[in-house]
Structures are given as C-alpha cells and as structure tokens.
Amino acid sequence: MGSTSSRQQVAEAENATFFTKEELNKLKADFETGGVEKVTSLIERKLSELDKTELNIAVTGETGAGKSTFINAMRGLQNSDDGAARVDTKEATMEPAGFPHPSLSNVYYWDLPGIGTTNFPADKYLKQMKFKKYNFFIIISSCRFRENDAKLAKEIKRLGKKFYFVRSKIDADFDSMRKAGKEINVKKELEYIRNDCLVNLRKAGILTESVFLISSFEHEKYDFKGLNKALEDEMPIIMKSIFVLAYPxxxxxxxxxxxxxxxxxxxxxxxxxxxxxxxxxxxxxxxxxxxxxxxxxxxxxxxxxxxxxxxxxxxxxxxxxxxxxxxxxxxxxxxxxxxxxxxxxxxxxxxxxxxxxxxxxxxxxxxxxxxxxxxxxxxxxxxxxxxxxxxxxxxxxxxxxxxxxx
Structure with missing residues (x-):
C-alpha cells in the first residue's frame, strides 16, 4: 500500500513539474539554505535536459511497406515537401537514413532497411543498424508480417527495447475492395485484417495482442490515434513530452x-x-x-x-x-x-x-x-x-x- 502511494507521489511530481520527487525535495532544501540563487543550477540543468534530450524512433519493414510515408506523416510533411523522406527510391543501402523533425532538432525518425533486404541474421542486423541509438522500433508491413519481422522483434525484445507492429496502407485496402465492387463492412474488415496479422505473428513465435492498422494519409481513422497513445503511455515523462510537442x-x-x-x-x-x-x-x-x-x-x-x-x-x-x-x-x-x-x-x-x-x-x-x-x-x-x-x-x-x- 505504501509502495503504491509512493509511486503515485513520484508520478504526480513529475507530471506537475518534470522533476522527480527527490529533485523537488532537493530544490526545497537548497532554497531553504541559500534562497532562489541556490536552486537555479538544477533548474538550468533540467531546462537543458528538456531541450537537448534526443528522441530517436526507428522505423523498419520491407521495401514498399510505407515507411517513408509514415515518417513524413509523423513529421507533418507531405511526400513532396522539402526535407521529406523519399518514397520512390529502391532500398540499396545498409545505412539507416535519419530524418529530423522540421521544427524540433532533437527529434529524429530513422528509416532502417528491412531485415529481409540484408544477408545478416537479426542479431547482426541490429548491430549494423546501431541498435542502441533508438528509443523504440516501429515494424511496418503493408500486407502480412513475415518471419523476418518476427525474428527482428524477438531480437529487439531480447535486448530490452520496445517495438510496435504497424499494418499500413489500410486506405489502399479499402480502395481496392471498392474498385472490385465488394460491399464493405469496415468494422468486420478491420477485424479480419488484424486477426490475420496476429495469426501470422503467432505462427512465427510472436505472442502479441496489439497490431495497429493505419493510413498515413488519414490520421483520424483506424488506429493512428491509438498508436500514438500507446507510444506516449510507455515513454518516460521527458521523452513523452518531446514526442507530444513534435506531433502535428x-x-x-x-x-x-x-x-x-x-x-x-x-x-x-x-x-x-x-x-x-x-x-x-x-x-x-x-x-x-x-x-x-x-x-x-x-x-x-x-x-x-x-x-x-x-x-x-x-x-x-x-x-x-x-x-x-x-x-x-x-x-x-x-x-x-x-x-x-x-x-x-x-x-x-x-x-x-x-x-x-x-x-x-x-x-x-x-x-x-x-x-x-x-x-x-x-x-x-x-x-x-x-x-x-x-x-x-x-x-x-x-x-x-x-x-x-x-
């Protein structure tokens, strides 16, 4: 009971001020012994931390999965804007491509080559991709998640970082159904696509309850909001604040x-x-x-x-x-x-x-x-x-x- 109360107090302190309960107590003690002048150094360090802490988000998946369009959408850019990630290039490099946020220089999205395009097993792939740099990974597929996606997720989990499965181009799926003259029940179709993704991941050994179905062109539809909420909820308070401020x-x-x-x-x-x-x-x-x-x-x-x-x-x-x-x-x-x-x-x-x-x-x-x-x-x-x-x-x-x- 006491432990829960203590955690709640820490959360309240951080949510109110960005400072932990321990830091706030130090501010109080410093103020009592030296006045306002004595607390400025800790406040200056905290402001510097807020401005300089980097948020690096890795986006990976096979060529054509919609990684570049997703990265542009998260940065508030159209594919044709200056500084946008290119969507018409073939994947021919093993190097991650970094795309800074257009307004906040401490936020980066990284387009990683899909593991299926390399000759490395998952553990070697992550080392080559500078794994430690990234705060979390988004694994994107425009159809079914494949064995390589599951291998990568297992290795990310083994190394102690978060990953999220995103099924992209849901709008294109529905457009294809309409062109084929199919009568569409949106709720049922989404349920079918989600279950198909989950079944294929389980076959590959990944037991997950969450696959986010998105359109990078329609943020208000499907799971785009849910994805962003999931990312927010699992970040430390300062990372969360950076992520929210960077969102369009x-x-x-x-x-x-x-x-x-x-x-x-x-x-x-x-x-x-x-x-x-x-x-x-x-x-x-x-x-x-x-x-x-x-x-x-x-x-x-x-x-x-x-x-x-x-x-x-x-x-x-x-x-x-x-x-x-x-x-x-x-x-x-x-x-x-x-x-x-x-x-x-x-x-x-x-x-x-x-x-x-x-x-x-x-x-x-x-x-x-x-x-x-x-x-x-x-x-x-x-x-x-x-x-x-x-x-x-x-x-x-x-x-x-x-x-x-x-």
Missing part, C-alpha cells in the same frame, strides 16, 4: 496536451528570472527577462505549429493559402518578437499577484510557495502564461479552419 496539430486534444507540457516550463523560467533579479546590477534583470521571454515565446510558437514554416506545411497539406490560415490568428505574437513586443505584453497584464496557495496546488505540490515571490518572477510567470493562452487559442483556431472543423 490534428485535434484540440493534441494542442491542449502541448499547452500543458509547455506550461510546466514557465515556473522554471520565472524562477531563473527571479534569481537574476536578486543581483544588484542596474538593468541586468530587465535585460535577462527580455531574453527569457523572447526565447520562450518563439519556442511556444514552434511547438504549437504557429511559426512560419509550420503554417506553410499545414497550408500544403490542406490546400489552403497560408494567408488564410494567418488571417484567423488574433494574437500579435506571430510576427517579430522584440523588446517592444514584450513591453506591450507587460502593459496587457492586469494580474500582478499570484496566490501562493494556487501556485503550490497547480505546479509545485512538493515545494509549496517558496518560489512565489519577487516582481521579476511574477512578471515572467504572468506574461508567459498569458502568451501561452493566446497562442494555444490561435493554434486551435488555425487547426479547425485548416481541417474544416466547426
């Missing part, structure tokens, strides 16, 4: 998840500002506040897909002029962010005091109110919350307009 805006739910993740950074940035404000150098605190605010807002825009490049990619996908997408935006934060922009944001702030109790309950349940003091802290905290709220609302407006959601 396809629903209000995704955008709200991003907002919740970004909100966890705000108290850390405000605390760093508060520590600088304690240094008696004229103008230093304000200059640092400007830098913190500009950097945070630009990061928020990228994660919420409101930067120029993300809007253009969305326009390409939905065949909407980018000017029309921009026209539904209400915040002035899409343009250049500079000192004048920040000053105007400061003028808009009407709430200048934050309840220590409210702050403790919402963000730092272990520490309580120890950070809730200082004008610099309050300014950064309030302005960034205000900016994040506006940007989130605009991200929802843009997404709904782009995809025709009322």
């Amino acid at each position: 805006n396809r629903s209000v739910e995704i955008i709200q998840k991003k907002k919740n993740i970004l909100q966890k950074r705000i108290w850390m940035l405000a605390t760093l500002s508060g520590s600088v404000g304690a240094v008696p150098v004229p103008g230093l605190s304000f200059a640092c506040d400007i830098v913190i605010l500009i950097g945070a807002i630009i990061h928020f825009r990228k994660c919420l897909c409101l930067d120029e490049a993300s809007l253009q990619r969305l326009a390409n996908i939905t065949n909407k002029p980018v000017e029309e997408l921009k026209a539904v935006v209400k915040t002035p934060l899409l343009g250049e962010i500079n000192k004048d922009t920040i000053v105007r944001l400061g003028w808009r702030i009407t709430v200048v005091v934050i309840s220590a109790v409210e702050f403790a309950l919402n963000f730092v349940p272990v520490i309580g109110s120890i950070f809730g003091a200082g004008s610099s802290f309050l300014m950064i905290y309030t302005i960034l919350n205000d900016a994040l709220k506006d940007l989130t609302e605009d991200a929802e407006r843009v997404m709904k307009f782009a995809f025709g959601i009322s």
